[in-house]
Amino acid sequence: MGRGGRSRTQRKHFRQNRENEWKRSKSDPNASETQTTPWTPFATANPSFDAYYKEQAVVAPDEWDQFVAFLRTPLPASFRINSSSLFADDLRSQLENDFVHSLRAVVPEGVETEAIRPLPWYPGNFAWHSNFSRMQLRKNQTLEKFHEFLKLENEIGNITRQEAVSMVPPLFLDVHPDHFVLDMCAAPGSKTFQLLEIIHQSTKAGSLPDGMVIANDLDVQRCNLLIHQTKRMCTANLIVTNHEAQNFPGCRLNRNHEQMELDHHINQLLFDRVLCDVPCSGDGTLRKAPDLWRKWNSGMGHGLHSLQVLIAMRGLSLLKIGGRMVYSTCSMNPIENEAVVAEVLRRCGGSVKLVDVSSELPQLIRRPGLKKWKVYDKSTWFVSYKDVPKFRGGAILPGMFPSGRLDNSNRNVDMGDIANGANGNAEDCIQAVENPVMPESVEEVSDLPLEHCMRIVPHDQNTGAFFIAVLQKVSPLPAIQEKPKIDVGGKCAEPANHSLQDAQVLQINSSECADEEILEEASEENVNDNEPDTEDLEVSPVPNEEDSKETEEPHNVQNVEKKIPGKRKLQIQGKWRGVDPVVFFKDEAIISSIRDFYGIDEKFPFSGHLVTRNDDTSHVKRIYYISKSVKDVLQLNLSVGQQLKITSVGLKMFERQTARQGSDAPCAFRISSEGLPLILPYITKQILQASPADFKRILQDKDVKFDDFADAEFGKNVANLLPGCCVLTLAKGNEVATESLKVDESTIAIGCWRGKTRLTVMVTAMDCQELLERLLIRLDTENGSNGHVDKSSINASEVQPLPELNGGNEDDVKATVS
Structure with a gap:
């Protein structure tokens, strides 16, 4: 799950050092040996969690004990072989013929007989499950060789250590090599890497696929994780951007620009596939992040519901007709899952349908989505929006309920009563409505085909929990008239659909009326096993690719005039201050010297495919190669005023040799290891x-x-x-x-x-x-x-x-x- 929403609250959240390991805390180095505090294990129980999910019936009552038992055990490590790697077949053979046999002697008691095994639902035996947690892999001496194998191959890029359920969403996208794909909330990048693998899968030596991936994330530091992860793929078909997902630019040429002489082949940035792996409460990662047991509360999902709807709607507005979008979370909460999908379907009318993919990946055990659920608020369960007190209308929205209906005809508490007080005492009235006596209401059941959604639960295949819905756009989204927001007690509610037109760039106000404290508690993405958690997300610099010095990134365009201290001139990419520019490299003298020195065949296209991240082309240190699809997007971005804020683009192909001994070489540029295979x-x-x-x-x-x-x-x-x-x-x-x-x-x-x-x-x-x-x-x-x-x-x-x-x-x- 990526970060796609409110930057201020997310930065607060990531400053919290959330434990994501089943590990012993380090003792205080200043404490004496006799004063050592004994280690206590994480609490793996939360009565509120049990009460909430039993009521929501996420599993049958007779499965509850098994369900919770799995949630209380560490998550087994899993990893995926990069199928486009030069050594993919060798790695798979080594696992099948070496490690499968050599690790049998160290299988933990009471678990499966196989120490490692391929995931049966992942194509080609390229994804593997081990019966060892990350902690066991690090601490068990018998597993040292296997652990060293995982570390080395992961660092090289031949494998990716990734939670098994996290591998599922890209498989349901049905990506083809010629597709334009948007990963809206991409960090730390394991799913992006997977998408790139699929695009490159059938590519021959020296050629590039026609498709490309734009990987986006809200936070700059998480973009750095994303760049580090995808850099191992060595691809010229990737652009990394830094935007709020719900405000991702549409990059549409107006009619006056459509006849420009630029060699572009697209006039609007639309996608064949969109991965919408949204910010969520993350309670599906309890096996990996046991500290969530302590932090969990039912309001975490409520605070993210509106943001999730906005991100999903933005993804659909950027999707081509006939295209497919996967909406996913690592949460079990129906308010973040089925309720979001239902609200999106209602807003889109018949222009979007929920796809039945039950016949795809038949060996993946999944359960149908829920058709009914309740909303819990202030110690009260609500089965219909009409039962929600008016003073809670800013926190509990109609779209959170199965029917999604806004009905004010039978509200239990009138705002005038609250203002005047019950029997002259306002405090008594407020206390009374916090635990109201609910009338008998009929529990709502959605009339939408939500059973086509997928729920993955831990005890079915020894995994984490996950939610996936596959949506297909069948016609243009309707231009729905935006209704005025309701003013409830000084707070804003959002009862109406937003106007969403495919050909427009939506400027959606990200200041949703959600509780700030609830958003701060929202769980971080279930980060790839090999990536560190990001702890500090203050406004961070985008790394300068030319000289590795840091620059400050603005929060918005208005910061351009702000004086920012620094040792060098601040880079500017269009309107984005503090971001290296993307410049097409056209120095024919340098290009000719490279061609002549290496004898590069004329069939290899250079013109328009070389870019640099420095305005001063006479001092270029690195030259990047981009595919034709990326070239088209960059040209479109230039023609629309550089709406895309690009943090990374292209494949590093040539690098200036600056060492003293390099001055003797006839060519000043050497071939980068990343670009050599191409x-x-x-x-x-x-x-x-x-x-x-x-x-x-x-x-x-x-x-x-x-x-x-x-x-x-x-x-x-x-x-x-x-x-x-x-x-x-x-x-x-x-x-x-x-x-x-x-x-x-x-x-x-x-x-x-x-x-x-x-x-x-x-x-x-x-x-x-x-x-x-x-x-x-x-x-x-x-x-x-x-x-x-x-x-x-x-x-x-x-x-x-x-x-x-x-x-x-x-x-x-x-x-x-x-």
Whole structure:
């Protein structure tokens, strides 16, 4: 669940250091040993929680004990293999043939017989469930090898550690490689990564899919998590933006601009698919965040209901006709789930339908959505809005009830009575209506097909809890006349539908009439296992991609004139102060030097596909590559006044070599490790094929003299290269190509630096370790070896700065063994 709503209250919420681990608190370092406070486990019971969900009948009464028992146990770790990774099949084979067998001896008592197993409903055995919690993986010495495997592959980007139920929403989006996809509340990025995987799944070497993903999040620091997560995907088909989800820009050209000479192919930013994973109370994550037991109260969902409706409506307004939107939460509360879906369907009339996806992913155990529920407020259960006291009309809305009807004909308390007081005493009257004697009301049952929604409960498949609804837009949204808001006791209520037109950018007031304290209690997104929780969300700087210094981000456009202290000139992207600009790179001299040095084939499109994040193109440090779809969106964004606030875009392709030794190279720019797989099939110069022995040698030693390679001819070929960046590919078998190199999806390549007398690898120590692991498993197995890597030769504690590139500003040329 991402953050899509009210920035001020969310920043307050994230400053709270919410415990999200079943772990022992660190003792006070200043306390004496005799004064150590004994550790007490988290409370895993809350009478209010039990009473609320028993009344809502989220599970049958005879299942309640089993349901709660699962909620009180730690969540098993789960992870997903990046199916577009070069080593995806190798990783799956290692899990199936190695870890499945080696971990059987450490299965905890009383659980399943299998230590790890593929999730049966996830395609291709690419998602896995383990019967170990995150704490067990860290603390159990027997699991050390498996834990190291997870950490390394996650950091490299070959796997993503992600809660199992969090993997479900993207699967129901039915994403195709040519789709434009919007992830409205995307941080920390595990679902975005999944969407990118699907788009890239059938892509061939050197090509890009026609689709793209825009990943948005409200908070800048969470955008940083999102960028870090998706950076491992190495994609040119992603834009990361920083907006309130309910106010996401529509970027629509008016008629006067439609004939502009810009080479754009779209005149409005609409999407084929929208993922609407909204902010929620998060009580479906109790197994992962046990501290929520203490904090939980029924009002948490009430405070977020209006925001969730607004975000969902905005997503539908940005959706193409025929497109699909998935609405999801990690909450069990029907006020945040079925009530939101029902209200959205009512507002949209017949233009949106709830899709029955019961035949999709048949092995995923899910339960139908609720058709009836109640609303709890101030110690009272309400079954109809007509029973809600008028003075609570600002907190309890008609849309929270199954029928969604606004009926003032039979309200129990008149505001005039409250103002005048009962029997002359206003306090007595207010006290009386807080626990009113309710008349007999008929419990409402929704007439909408809410059974098509999906509820995932913990004890069905040993997971967290989740809610999912799949919506399809079948016609334009109706232009509904906005009715005036009702003034109730000085507070505003929202009884009416907002006018939502597809072709308009909605300026929705985010100051919803929800209780600030309730919103502060709203639970944070069930953050990916490997990502730290964000604790401080004050107005934060957007990281400058050019020099890694920080700039201040404004809260709105009016802050442009505000003087902000800093050591350098503040960057501006259009109207967004403090954000690096997005500039199309058109320096033909630099582009020609890169083409000539690497012999890049003319078939590889450069024109219009290179961007930088610096207005001063004469001092560009990094050049990013963008796909055609991203190019079209950027051109549209420029033509509409840069309505999109872009924090990250494109794939880092070239980086200026700033080290002293780099000044001797004919080309000032080296190929980035991130961009190498894309451009590899088009490189005809500065590229060599190495035998498995020499390839392993350069990975292990990091720095090899020309004369020290096993293949003397290969050493001579390296010496004949021009000084500077070069590329090594791994030969298949022991036959090294002497003429043209053939590159395909399985080709393994690394960037290197050809110095005066030696070749130095330009890959991080972690990447080297991963490549060695993969290669030795592949190659040494053929020789009867167990494929185990001697990690002492690549111990991270022994790495030192690269001798020839020391002093540079490279972030992927980090280390070598001394």
